[in-house]
Amino acid sequence: MAKLASGYGFLSTDFLLFYGIEILILAFYAFFWQQIIKHFDLSIAYANRSIALLWSMIWAVIFFQEMVTIKNIIGVIVVIIGTTIVNKEYE
Structure with a gap:
């Protein structure tokens, strides 16, 4: 919604x-x-919750035709793997 709002004049x-x-x-x-x-x-x-990054990227492509780079994909994968590794200790 913030991205959509940015297309309009401030306080319009x-x-x-x-x-x-x-x-x-x-x-x-x-x-x-x-x-x-x-x-x-x-x-x-x-x-x-780290999956929210993946969903954000998917929605950005669907609604805003954003380009996803290999760096974006690697970043999301690193966050998901890192969160999984950290939480494996607590199982």
């Missing part, structure tokens, strides 16, 4: 609309994240 109606939607999305995210950490071990919840 469309700008405020998209930023308002972004704030709502972040509020939902915060609420659901708190519910997740209430019901799962934090190490498991955090390990699965």
Whole structure:
């Protein structure tokens, strides 16, 4: 939503609309994240959170026709593997 808002003039109606939607999305995210950490071990919840990077990259390609570079792919893989390795100690 922030990327969409950036295409409009600062404090214009469309700008405020998209930023308002972004704030709502972040509020939902915060609420659901708190519910997740209430019901799962934090190490498991955090390990699965690293997948958000992958989803962000996928949505950027689908909605904004962003280009994904090999560095982007390697970065996401490194984060996911690193988070998995760190959390293997707690199993």
